[in-house]
Amino acid sequence: MDEIYDYIEELEDFLGGTFHQDISSPEQALDEFINEASIGCLLSTIKDCEKFLNSNLTKQEKENIIQNNAEIYFPAIELTPLQWLNNLVEKMKEGVKTK
Template identity: 45%
Template structure:
């Protein structure tokens, strides 16, 4: 993907980009600990904003390859090691956030 297009997508999907880079970076803990940290820091407002961004991203006109490149460019997960693709992983994160949302405080 062209660098210019990536920057435009980062701006368009700012919440998603910040989430990916903020939690899934090169110095991150094991995924279970990262999820525990996400849950600890989550609130209804920010989680709703993130879910909206994920929904817009997944429903965008970007190609499958562009979506996967965006995810890989914005986080430091090595997807073969966790036996999934970037899109499958993001969809699973979306499902987990939707489960979490009702228990969150404002």
Template identity: 70%
Template sequence: MNESSSYLKKLEDFLGGTFHQDIDSPEEALDEFIHEASKECLLSTIKDCQGFLNSTLTIQKKESFIENNAEIYFPAISLNPIQWFNQIIEEMKKAVKMQ
């Protein structure tokens, strides 16, 4: 498995495992992930998320990837998938600083 498919698999697991159909809200799901994850896990997840955003994939492919792996109805939160993804990265960064 090459490096790019490795972080994509990790992101699939993170998005699908955190933002699935049984959550009450995306905010609560992220809060739960942050609360349960170790600092090392958060740092690794942030690194994978940033690697994904900085990858050579097109914006459309990035948005499709996020939409296909997170059970979020983006029109309801008034954000596109990339904007939302950037927000969750920032929330994880804040949590790391507070740990």
């Protein structure tokens, strides 16, 4: 059980620390994270996100965790929280390739 809480806690730290109320836009915040993070940090964040996305939590539980930790107004970006997080993972993977 500890492993579950570890990656969820890491995910919550990433979302809250990157997508907070003081950002200009979610896209800019992600770009800054990718540019400033080491490859190791990016790979670890991707792993935590993927563990979360593939976990046995319900879709609603996952969406609640994302919404409670990221200051994103999802109707405005026309994505569900899970679609948005999947997009983040893909963009971080692209960021790893270009580092």
